[in-house]
Amino acid sequence: MNQIEHYLIKQISIFSENRPGRLAAIAQAMQEERINILAFSIAEADGFGVVRALVDHSERAYHKLTDMGFMVSFTDVIAVRMRDEPGGLYEIARILGDANINIEYAYAYTGKDAAVLILRVNNARDAIATLLKRNVTLMESSFFK
Amino acid sequence: MFWNRKMETLKGDELTRLQLKRLSWTIAQASKVPFYRKRLNNAGITPSDVRSIDDIGKLPFTVKGDLREGYPFGFFSVPLNRVIRIHTTSGTTGKPTVVGYTRRDLENWSELIARNMTMIGLKEGDVFQNMVNYGLFTGGLGFHYGAEKIGLTVIPSATGNTKRQIEMINDFGVTSIHCTPSYALHIAEVAEEIGVELPTLKFGIFGAEAWSEAMRRELERRLKLTAFDSYGLSEMYGPGVAFECPEGDGLHIWHDMYLVEIIDPATGERLGEGESGEMVITPLVKEAMPLIRYRTGDITKLMADGCACGRGQKIGRITGRSDDMLVIRGINVFPSQIEHVLRSLPEVGEQFMVYIDRIKYLDEMTIEVEMKKEYFHGELEDLSKIQHRITDALKDVLGLRTNVRLVEPGSLPRFEGKARRVIDRRESKL
Numbered sequence: 001m002n003q004i005e006h007y008l009i010k011q012i013s014i015f016s017e018n019r020p021g022r023l024a025a026i027a028q029a030m031q032e033e034r035i036n037i038l039a040f041s042i043a044e045a046d047g048f049g050v051v052r053a054l055v056d057h058s059e060r061a062y063h064k065l066t067d068m069g070f071m072v073s074f075t076d077v078i079a080v081r082m083r084d085e086p087g088g089l090y091e092i093a094r095i096l097g098d099a100n101i102n103i104e105y106a107y108a109y110t111g112k113d114a115a116v117l118i119l120r121v122n123n124a125r126d127a128i129a130t131l132l133k134r135n136v137t138l139m140e141s142s143f144f145k
Numbered sequence: 146m147f148w149n150r151k152m153e154t155l156k157g158d159e160l161t162r163l164q165l166k167r168l169s170w171t172i173a174q175a176s177k178v179p180f181y182r183k184r185l186n187n188a189g190i191t192p193s194d195v196r197s198i199d200d201i202g203k204l205p206f207t208v209k210g211d212l213r214e215g216y217p218f219g220f221f222s223v224p225l226n227r228v229i230r231i232h233t234t235s236g237t238t239g240k241p242t243v244v245g246y247t248r249r250d251l252e253n254w255s256e257l258i259a260r261n262m263t264m265i266g267l268k269e270g271d272v273f274q275n276m277v278n279y280g281l282f283t284g285g286l287g288f289h290y291g292a293e294k295i296g297l298t299v300i301p302s303a304t305g306n307t308k309r310q311i312e313m314i315n316d317f318g319v320t321s322i323h324c325t326p327s328y329a330l331h332i333a334e335v336a337e338e339i340g341v342e343l344p345t346l347k348f349g350i351f352g353a354e355a356w357s358e359a360m361r362r363e364l365e366r367r368l369k370l371t372a373f374d375s376y377g378l379s380e381m382y383g384p385g386v387a388f389e390c391p392e393g394d395g396l397h398i399w400h401d402m403y404l405v406e407i408i409d410p411a412t413g414e415r416l417g418e419g420e421s422g423e424m425v426i427t428p429l430v431k432e433a434m435p436l437i438r439y440r441t442g443d444i445t446k447l448m449a450d451g452c453a454c455g456r457g458q459k460i461g462r463i464t465g466r467s468d469d470m471l472v473i474r475g476i477n478v479f480p481s482q483i484e485h486v487l488r489s490l491p492e493v494g495e496q497f498m499v500y501i502d503r504i505k506y507l508d509e510m511t512i513e514v515e516m517k518k519e520y521f522h523g524e525l526e527d528l529s530k531i532q533h534r535i536t537d538a539l540k541d542v543l544g545l546r547t548n549v550r551l552v553e554p555g556s557l558p559r560f561e562g563k564a565r566r567v568i569d570r571r572e573s574k575l
Contacts, residue, residue: 075523
């Protein structure tokens with residue numbers, strides 16, 4: 001079971017108004033702290049949004065952004081290594097769907113080593129167990145440090 | 146044309162005698178209300194101390210806040226079984242102001258509306274579309290019954306669905322409309338957009354918002370009608386208190402039913418003819434809810450006698466407010482109400498800002514709020530839920546759709562001293 005915890009990755013979620021310069025402010029803060037953003041996405045609603053990011057030093061990012069006045073929160077996500085070829089996403093989505101695990105949102109990046117899918121699901125631990133059982137490669141949280 | 150020539154043109158001693166008689170009756174009627182009994186006792190005034198109209202100056206003022214204290218029925222001077230209608234209007238905080246009417250009150254009110262509509266030339270055979278809210282707002286039912294009284298063909302179309310409103314104006318041959326001036330401009334705009342003319346319209350009655358002469362020209366040009374200003378407030382029955390005659394220079398305030406004074410809002414001192422100040426009204430015939438020297442908050446002036454139409458006392462068009470009340474799409478809003486709603490929601494932080502804009506002739510209110518950090522769990526959906534909860538809570542209290550914007554903590558201005566949380570960006574508030 002302990003192994004599962006290794007695969008829980010802390011995403012930082014940042015509340016941001018939807019207006020020019022807000023993302024720049026966040027990105028500049030990360031640069032100042034020498035924090036590397038490994039993956040990120042923006043979700044937007046009516047006049048505001050949530051910037052979601054995987055960074056290499058999440059605690060430091062959290063403190064820096066909080067000190068700047070941002071509303072920041074940690075969210076557990078999982079990172080799945082996909083086959084970087086047609087059907088790669090389908091495979092992952094099908095496994096989770098069959099296990100009745102809901103994907104609340106997702107974003108992906110094609111890194112140096114592999115295509116990685118970041119998933120926020122309704123039950124991260126079940127998702128990890130399910131995917132591991134099906135021999136899907138998950139990235140450990142240490143990968144992002 | 147006159148509905149009640151005798152009353153409308155009553156002059157001199159005859160008028161003064163009637164006013165004094167009715168003022169004494171009003172004071173006696175008010176004395177049945179514990180609030181007034183106490184007020185008058187404390188001031189050492191008995192009804193017999195009021196021997197002339199000028200003696201009214203000895204009486205204390207009544208303010209909107211007093212009415213709030215009396216929520217719900219504290220200002221009724223008759224038992225509830227004699228009150229046959231209740232309306233409410235926004236109060237200065239969470240609770241609305243309640244107004245009640247006896248059967249005689251409703252008859253008086255209809256009489257006023259009948260006078261107003263007859264005065265501008267409406268009569269049997271005219272088709273009247275009443276495009277205001279028909280619920281607790283007094284503008285709907287008030288005009289409705291007055292219009293029926295003189296035999297107009299009344300279409301209680303209420304608000305909304307502008308294209309349907311336009312269709313009815315044409316299909317039913319509507320000659321007269323009643324709505325807020327901003328809604329009338331919206332109608333004009335939509336009609337132009339869909340390429341429809343409104344050739345049957347002749348009379349436009351516009352009220353519930355203060356509006357300018359520039360607005361009048363715009364309305365008359367685009368809708369090809371004659372625009373009349375209608376003034377009223379729920380505390381004085383509703384619309385119909387004062388109304389423009391065809392001379393188009395000031396509004397006749399019905400002298401047999403209302404005594405009007407203009408005061409300096411800062412000192413309470415009475416001002417003379419032609420001087421601008423806050424209007425104070427003492428109703429002379431209100432039965433269920435008599436009021437004494439009620440401060441309306443509206444800024445106007447008394448005009449010289451001698452209108453060519455032969456009627457009496459006129460007031461100038463309303464030029465503003467002496468308090469912070471806002472009129473948004475015809476609905477009265479106090480910033481304190483907004484504050485009250487926001488303070489009751491745990492997710493909302495201490496700071497907020499209110500912006501008012503006029504977009505396509507309609508007022509839009511935007512409220513920026515900061516969220517408390519502890520309620521942020523990183524999920525967009527939670528934020529949207531909070532946004533909707535705030536919008537719904539405001540709608541419940543204000544009766545108004547607003548745009549609620551969640552902003553970053555710390556981003557709203559902090560005020561030292563008096564907070565200026567309301568920014569009215571409408572080009573002309575009138």
